[in-house]
Each structure stands twice: as C-alpha cells, then as structure tokens.
Amino acid sequence: MINSIPEPAIKRLSALYQLLCRLEVSEVNAISSREIGDRLDISAHTVRKDISYLRESQTSGARYTVLKLKELIARSLNFATSRKACVVGLGKIGTAIINYSRFSSYGFDIVAGFDSNVNIVETLPAETDLFPSYMIPEIVKEREIELAILAVPFEAAQLCVDRLVKGGIKGIVNFSSALLTTDKNIVITDVDVTKELRVLSAMISLGSK
Amino acid sequence: MINSIPEPAIKRLSALYQLLCRLEVSEVNAISSREIGDRLDISAHTVRKDISYLRESQTSGARYTVLKLKELIARSLNFATSRKACVVGLGKIGTAIINYSRFSSYGFDIVAGFDSNVNIVETLPAETDLFPSYMIPEIVKEREIELAILAVPFEAAQLCVDRLVKGGIKGIVNFSSALLTTDKNIVITDVDVTKELRVLSAMISLGSK
DNA sequence: CAATATCTGTTATTTTTTTCACAACTATCT
DNA sequence: AGATAGTTGTGAAAAAAATAACAGATATTG
Numbered sequence: 350m351i352n353s354i355p356e357p358a359i360k361r362l363s364a365l366y367q368l369l370c371r372l373e374v375s376e377v378n379a380i381s382s383r384e385i386g387d388r389l390d391i392s393a394h395t396v397r398k399d400i401s402y403l404r405e406s407q408t409s410g411a412r413y414t415v416l417k418l419k420e421l422i423a424r425s426l427n428f429a430t431s432r433k434a435c436v437v438g439l440g441k442i443g444t445a446i447i448n449y450s451r452f453s454s455y456g457f458d459i460v461a462g463f464d465s466n467v468n469i470v471e472t473l474p475a476e477t478d479l480f481p482s483y484m485i486p487e488i489v490k491e492r493e494i495e496l497a498i499l500a501v502p503f504e505a506a507q508l509c510v511d512r513l514v515k516g517g518i519k520g521i522v523n524f525s526s527a528l529l530t531t532d533k534n535i536v537i538t539d540v541d542v543t544k545e546l547r548v549l550s551a552m553i554s555l556g557s558k
Numbered sequence: 559m560i561n562s563i564p565e566p567a568i569k570r571l572s573a574l575y576q577l578l579c580r581l582e583v584s585e586v587n588a589i590s591s592r593e594i595g596d597r598l599d600i601s602a603h604t605v606r607k608d609i610s611y612l613r614e615s616q617t618s619g620a621r622y623t624v625l626k627l628k629e630l631i632a633r634s635l636n637f638a639t640s641r642k643a644c645v646v647g648l649g650k651i652g653t654a655i656i657n658y659s660r661f662s663s664y665g666f667d668i669v670a671g672f673d674s675n676v677n678i679v680e681t682l683p684a685e686t687d688l689f690p691s692y693m694i695p696e697i698v699k700e701r702e703i704e705l706a707i708l709a710v711p712f713e714a715a716q717l718c719v720d721r722l723v724k725g726g727i728k729g730i731v732n733f734s735s736a737l738l739t740t741d742k743n744i745v746i747t748d749v750d751v752t753k754e755l756r757v758l759s760a761m762i763s764l765g766s767k
Numbered sequence: 768c769a770a771t772a773t774c775t776g777t778t779a780t781t782t783t784t785t786t787c788a789c790a791a792c793t794a795t796c797t
Numbered sequence: 798a799g800a801t802a803g804t805t806g807t808g809a810a811a812a813a814a815a816t817a818a819c820a821g822a823t824a825t826t827g
C-alpha cells in the first residue's frame with residue numbers, strides 16, 4: 350500500500366487530532382512538536398515522525414499551525430466525512446453513550462440504538478431511533494451504519510456481533526467483557542475496565558516503562 | 559530490570575489470563591498455543607514467546623495446563639494479591655462501574671466512591687462507602703487505594719487527578735475525555751469512546767493491517 | 768512398543784518502530 | 798540586515814517486537 354502509516358502512529362495521530370481540536374477552541378493557533386510531545390506524553394521526535402507520514406510539509410522551521418495541521422490529519426485519516434454508528438445494548442453504559450450528545454460534533458452520527466428487551470426500546474427516552482435487537486442486520490444495512498458500540502452483557506455479545514456482521518458492519522467498539530471472534534476484515538477494539546485495571550496493576554508491579 | 563517483559567506482551571498476557579479464567583469455569587483443563595492464538599487473534603508463536611518471558615517451563619511437548627498456566631501468570635504479573643480501587647465521579651458511567659459486582663472476584667476491591675455533588679453522595683444507593691470529592695487525598699491515603707477509575711466530566715478531571723496523586727494513587731483508568739498530565743511514575747490509561755471510534759474509522763479508511 | 772503426529776521452549780531472523788542527528792528554514796532582537 | 802535561538806523534515810542508526818525455525822519432549826494410534 351502506498352500510504353502505509355504504522356498502527357501506533359495512527360493512534361497517536363488520532364490523539365493529536367483531539368488535542369488540536371481543543372487548542373482550536375482555546376484559540377491557540379500555533380504549537381511546536383515539543384509542546385505536543387509534552388501534552389501527549391511522547392517524544393518530540395515521534396511527533397514529527399508521525400506527522401511526516403502524512404507526506405505534506407508544513408512550513409518548516411516555524412511551529413505547526415493548529416488549524417492547518419488539524420485539517421491535514423483530518424484529510425489523511427478521513428475524519429472529514431462523518432460516519433454512521435449505532436449503540437447495541439441499552440443498559441446503563443449504552444444509555445449513557447447514546448445520550449452523550451457530542452459525538453456528532455466529532456464526526457460520528459449515532460443513528461440507531463438496539464436492545465433485546467422490547468420494553469426498553471419502547472419506553473426509553475432518547476433522541477435516537479430505537480429497535481429490538483433482531484432487527485440489527487436489517488437496520489444496519491438500510492442505514493449504512495459502519496460502526497457499532499457494543500454494550501451488552503457478556504452472554505449476548507457474540508450473537509450481537511454476528512448480527513452486526515450480517516448487516517455489513519465495519520468496526521466495533523466492544524464494551525462487553527466477552528472475547529469476540531469474527532472475520533479478519535472487521536476491526537474490533539476492546540474496552541474492558543477489568544482488563545485495564547489488570548494491565549495497570551501489572552505495570553505497577555513490574556515497574557515497566 | 560531483571561524481569562523485563564515488553565509492554566505489548568503484558569497486555570496480551572492479561573488477556574490470556576482472562577481467557578484462562580473463562581476456561582477454568584468451563585472446565586477445560588488443557589489448551590495449546592494454537593488454540594489460544596485463535597481465540598485471542600494472535601499467532602501461536604507470539605503466545606509461546608509471551609509465556610516464555612515468564613521463565614518457568616510448563617511441561618514441554620504437552621499442551622498447557624489451564625490451571626497451572628493461569629497461576630503462573632497470576633504469580634508473575636502480581637494478580638494474586640488483590641488491590642484496592644476507587645471510583646471518582648458518580649454519574650451514569652461511574653454508577654454503572656461501582657455497582658458492577660464482579661470486580662472483587664477478579665482481584666480488585668472497590669473500597670470508595672467520590673463525587674463533588676454532596677447530594678449524590680448522600681442519596682445514591684450503593685454497597686460502597688461514598689465521600690465528597692475534597693476528601694479524596696485523605697481517604698486514598700487512609701485506605702491505601704492504589705487504583706482509580708475516573709469518570710467525571712471533562713472540566714473536573716485534572717483537579718481530581720491532582721487530588722488522587724496527593725493521596726498517593728499509582729494508576730488511573732481515565733474515562734473522561736480530558737488529556738491528563740501528571741508525574742511519570744503514575745500510570746494512566748485512557749478509555750475514550752470517541753478516540754476509539756476515530757481509530758477504527760482511520761483503520762477502516764486506510765485498510766491498515 | 769514402535770511410529771507418527773502434535774506440542775512446547777528458545778535461539779535466530781526478519782520486520783517494525785522508535786530514536787537520533789543534522790541540514791534547512793523561520794522568527795526575533797539588536 | 799546580521800546574528801542568534803528555536804523549529805521542522807527526514808534519512809540513517811538503534812532498539813524493540815513479531816515471526817520463523819527447529820530441537821527436544823509428549824501424547825496417541827495401531
């Protein structure tokens with residue numbers, strides 16, 4: 350592939366994009382690689398290298414223009430076009446996420462919510478259209494939903510994934526503690542508090558890094 | 559350091575530990591590196607390599623004994639001794655986490671909850687002791703809390719971190735969208751849905767991996 | 768009980784990622 | 798305008814991690 354950016358770099362650039370959005374709001378209009386590094390807890394070298402993967406020089410010698418750099422990253426990583434997403438599982442976590450209004454301003458439109466409990470679907474006050482879980486494949490396909498946030502109990506997770514895949518989903522953020530299996534071309538990231546606590550615990554013990 | 563395990567390996571071993579716990583419940587008592595790899599979506603080579611960092615041979619040639627391996631990992635990564643943790647911010651996410659009862663069975667004891675709203679602290683039904691936020695330094699020190707789950711709004715995050723650090727916290731799982739800064743020796747992992755969505759989005763676009 | 772198939776543990780190799788070094792550029796101050 | 802201090806971009810070097818290869822061990826099957 351021509352434009353092959355290392356995965357760690359993609360993650361850091363995503364974080365950088367977030368930082369730049371903040372800086373824009375604070376009306377900061379220029380920042381150096383060192384300042385970025387301090388804020389993001391990475392080296393200035395890495396910051397510059399990551400930006401260099403985008404193959405479009407900013408004015409060398411001067412600090413980065415916040416707006417210009419933000420737009421370069423948006424263009425390179427396709428943050429410009431907004432993507433449709435859905436929330437599966439409307440328990441406490443799912444409800445909190447679906448009612449978090451700021452997604453759209455970050456380029457993600459939550460266009461559907463699903464739950465296996467029809468009662469919840471009918472009574473929950475939400476601005477988003479809600480459907481029973483068996484309709485996942487149909488709605489995902491119909492509304493061209495690319496991303497899903499999965500917040501169902503452990504036991505239900507795999508079934509939901511299968512339904513999402515059936516509808517043609519491309520990526521899943523998994524809040525359940527289940528270990529999901531699926532095709533290679535569907536990207537899944539796991540968000541598991543217990544796992545995070547464990548990793549922290551291990552890093553504290555081993556003093557790694 | 560003598561026992562230096564690469565950070566990616568620590569993360570994978572944590573996931574493996576979780577898998578082994580599941581297998582134990584399902585009464586599976588042996589598993590091969592290939593089967594582990596399939597489940598965790600990594601190569602069998604990597605699995606064996608990761609385990610080899612623990613410097614204690616299992617019976618070579620035979621498959622891994624679930625119980626034995628689980629205990630080896632627990633011993634090596636210090637999962638055996640339980641750690642005390644707290645939840646800061648008792649909004650929807652924080653409440654969901656503090657009421658999630660299974661932490662203790664995974665070696666984490668949630669021994670305190672904090673919120674700046676005294677009303678919430680007094681009225682919220684929870685099994686855990688709740689305190690107003692200004693008491694964080696005192697309680698963290700007193701109860702020897704090592705880990706914190708931070709689920710407060712953006713604006714309040716940094717103040718809470720400073721208070722936690724004052725109390726001697728060692729690690730923080732950050733659910734807020736704030737970019738936190740602190741001493742190098744305190745480990746922070748960020749859990750940000752928007753960031754995860756962005757990374758997924760970029761990976762879908764670039765077709766990386 | 769021998770033969771075969773299947774495993775693990777670990778060294779060696781390859782690939783990926785980070786770090787370094789420095790030329791070239793920009794802004795600022797006198 | 799010259800000098801100085803600070804900055805980026807990037808090819809090269811170093812470090813880290815993933816992958817492969819295989820020796821040595823263990824089950825299993827006929």
